Amino acid sequence: MENKYDPIFHRVSVRQWLDTPVEAEKTERLLRAAMAAPSSTNQQPWEFYIVTNKTLLKSLASCSQYASCLARAQQAIVPVWRRKCRLPEFAPIDLSIAMEHIWLEADALGLGGVWLSLATYEERMKKAEDILSLPNDVRAFAVFPYGYPKMERAQQERYDKARVHFIS
Secondary structure (H helix, E strand, O other), X not given: XXXXXXXXXXXXXXXXXXXXXXXXXXXXXXXXXXXOOOOHHHOOOEEEEEEOOHHHHHHHHHHOOOOHHHHHOOEEEEEEEEOOOOOHHHHHHHHHHHXXXXXXXXXXXXXXXXXXXXOOOHHHHHHHHHHOOOOOOEEEOEEEEEEOEOOOOOOXXXXXXXXXXXXX
């Protein structure tokens, strides 16, 4: 196999960042990547909130026992879906694809982040919505804190032939 850079095989969860601010152009690239994602019936149910307020980031850290890194983050993207989209039952799938696009683009730009799930935990979603004073017509999906990683580490090899089954 070729040893060429590929964000799919390089991306890792990053929970510690340098104090270096992320350029606005890079944040826009992340959002462009997210909005390039396919969605069910092309409904594009997403909107994105960029959080840079340190107090709000620290408050968001209380949304889940896994979110403590938010207290140290410089910024985060909070993707939400509009309640009144054509196929609301597919919105979490659509947002998952958009999140993966954000994560892979972050890696390609030399940034790192981590996907902190809110959906489908009602209490997490509601808490984030309240902290951010989001409008009632959207649902908080996740939080993606990101920045320049403090350290580099290799992705684990996860391929397992035993999990591959051919049906002829």
